Structures are given as C-alpha cells and as structure tokens.
Amino acid sequence: MAKRFEIGDHVTWNSEAGRVSGTIIAVHTRDFDYKGHTHRATEDDPQYEIKSDKTDHVAAHRGGALEPA
Structure with a gap:
C-alpha cells in the first residue's frame, strides 16, 4: 500500500x-x-499536489513517489 500524506506534510x-x-x-x-x-x-490511491520549497513550482505525485522529509 502506498504511503499516505496530509495537507501540510513536508515531503521529498x-x-x-x-x-x-x-x-x-x-x-x-x-x-x-x-x-x-x-x-x-x-480514495485508495490518491495523488498529491506539492509546492517546492525552493522554486514554488507545484508538482503532482502519487504517495509511492514521496518520502517524509
């Protein structure tokens, strides 16, 4: 099962x-x-929008591509 994250979580x-x-x-x-x-x-496989710390670029990824920072 892919990792689950919430709004406000810091990831890499x-x-x-x-x-x-x-x-x-x-x-x-x-x-x-x-x-x-x-x-x-x-619901079982959400995608996340993440705002980059350095560039403010926004990316969309599945939980499997993300790691807690």
Whole structure:
C-alpha cells in the first residue's frame, strides 16, 4: 500500500533536477485535470499536489513517489 500524506506534510521526491522537497498543498481522491492532463486518483490511491520549497513550482505525485522529509 502506498504511503499516505496530509495537507501540510513536508515531503521529498526525485525530479529530473534531483532530489526536491516541498509541502503538500492538496490531496486528490478523484480524477483531476492538472497542467492539461487528466491525473487518475482514487480514495485508495490518491495523488498529491506539492509546492517546492525552493522554486514554488507545484508538482503532482502519487504517495509511492514521496518520502517524509
């Protein structure tokens, strides 16, 4: 089972630029549109929007891609 996180949790993940850290700003449990693409999410497999600490860039990832910071 994938890790579960909540809004406000501080996490890290790998990106093409290397290891990034940020704060979860939204938890999606239903399909949602993000940057022109439909992202699949369910109650059992949510996706998280995370705001980068350094760049304020927002990314969407599943719990399996995230680690507690």
